[in-house]
Amino acid sequence: MIKLLVVDDSALVRKLLGGIFASEPDFSVSFARNGREALELLPKVEPDVVTLDVHMPEMDGLTCLDRIMAERPCPVVMVSSLTALGADATLRALDLGAVDFVPKPSGAISLEIDRIAPVIVQKVRLAAETPIRKSLRLAERVRARVRAFESRAPEPRIAAGRSPAASRPIRPRLERGAVLVGCSTGGPPALDTLLSQLPADFPLPVVVAQHMPSSFTAALARRLDGLCALSVVEVTRPMPLEPGHVFIARGDADTLLSSRAGEPFVLTAPASPAYLWHPSVDRMVASALEFMDPAGLVGVLMTGMGRDGAEAMTRLHQGGGRTIAEAEETAVVWGMPGELVKAGGADFVEPVHLIPQRLLALVG
Template identity: 50%
Template sequence: MTKVLVVDDSALMRRTLGQLLQGAGMAVETARNGREAVERLVECEPDVVTLDVNMPDMDGLTSLSLMMQVRPTPVVMVSSLTEQGALATLEAMALGAVDCVAKPGGTISLNLEQVAHELIAKVCAAAGARVGRAARSCRERTSSARSAQTRQRSEALGAHARAPAAKVHTLAPQSHKGLPEGLVVIGVSTGGPRTLEDVLPQLPAHFPWPVLLAQHMPANFTGVLARRMDAMCPLNVVEVDRPMRVQAGTVYVARGGSDMVVAPLGAELCVRPTPESGTYPWHPSVSRLMESALQHMDATRLVGVLLTGMGDDGAKPMADLRRKGGRTIAESADTAVVFGMPHELIAQGGASAVLPCQQVAAQLRDWLLADRLQGA
């Protein structure tokens, strides 16, 4: 039986979350604040922790940092949909939390039943996450360095969220009209924001192909994710909230609460948000994005990357891509927080390469450099 430690300063939230998880056959322990959570973590040794951000005595981020030092445990953040809540949640995921669930009604949410299925699915997936091993392999940093970076990033991201995104508005136009040289499609879910920090910042500003990213994440969170990654990356990183012409030097992040598809725009290509389709169980959908890319680009000019995440989103169309002459990368079990999506791609014979997350960017650079040398 999966044991879950529910951490929230609201007695109502603790009771409601506990009832939902107990109804799914899980054992539940509770804590009222971050300090008590660290104590209870050692006492009851839960399989998963659900953690609020804003709490008295000790907040969620401080508590999470201590948890990862004392007893690394999969953590699912349960956060409000505000921008402040999204910023804190993204920072928590950089610190080691594996996923997040948005409270539909704010800090004290009386309608958690709306996200009950999502909550239970993410807690179940988190129970199988390899937090300790993934954390060591992806982030060999001391706790003091992590704390300093957390403070610096929080200050920088707060200023970045208030300031206009200069890189987004000063993109140089492409030197020619028409289709891009190619497209890189990246799909990621549970554990994704942290893993993306090992991939996207390693792509240089002159990276020759546009990058399309579908990260399973709630609405209001993907804009914060895009700004966070934009502050870290040589590439421009933008959330797709309207049709945008694709161009090199840019990462296009699918907006939460919708799917993103590739579509023609005159003689060029664009990406645009589109309403979620019930045909696809996860959103923003990796499969739908990959399928639309295959409709408008030759498979040999596409690269698919499937990173950590539960389920099989993106596996089938990326396997199809490889069969049609395209190239694909599956994250290896060594670094995947949840080895679901990449495992499915490998199982379907669809992985051209199986790599730890730290080697994905180098492989992309090598492939595209080889393409250019062959075309020279």
């Protein structure tokens, strides 16, 4: 039985969320109206997972999350409003140690909740199964490990069955090369670690598909831009695919690579129903393979549930490109990178803090 603590100041939201999980045979649900009540209930309920509203009276969700991670760490899923303010708070929550987030119902809540109920159940169930060592202050933990490794050269971690030749630098025409990154659950802290270590003169453009709503990806791009030497922008219109830039795919849509007058571009497109998650990693990589030489491409698949990106990156690998899968030891959820490894499409399997060094070695 999964013990769930629902923390929300709205009686209606508590009722609706309670109804969703009451219909699941393996959940036992308790409730708190704010962060203060939640902290009081933690030793009594001993929850396996907590859903936590961001904005509450007496004690808000971020303060409560910080206390949970310090006093009784357990997996937390944030329930966030789809606003710019909600996006910034959610990204901060993920940095503090929240495993994932779900959108807070808006408009006709009782109707909206039915639509998002399956996603809520899936994310909360997955969070309950996530070892807390992987969700507790992931960003701080990874940064500490990076500092410990700074004086050490990374040992080659070539995936099973791969030739040492795979570790040789790629030789793309730089104007036709790119790094393609896909991630989902646990992605924002992993992107912090990856992108903040790339220098301003990194020779390839980087395109990122992170599963997120459209109201969150602009905040993600702004946040990363403040952390990185590279310029980080959200893809909202056709943009030249230039080195020195990181292009964050817009949420609730798909981002494609294309060519205009012989020059590479990145652009946003309506989400395709042929793909389950958006922005779609598979569709992004497939679009690049249509006109770019795979030998000039590097695919990086990091933490996330499901298998988005595994199929297309396996094709990239088979075509002569390079692929890196995040290692299970640092992934919050080893779904997407694990599927790439199982498919035989990973050239390297690296902890997240060593992926930047691997990229730098590959692009010479």
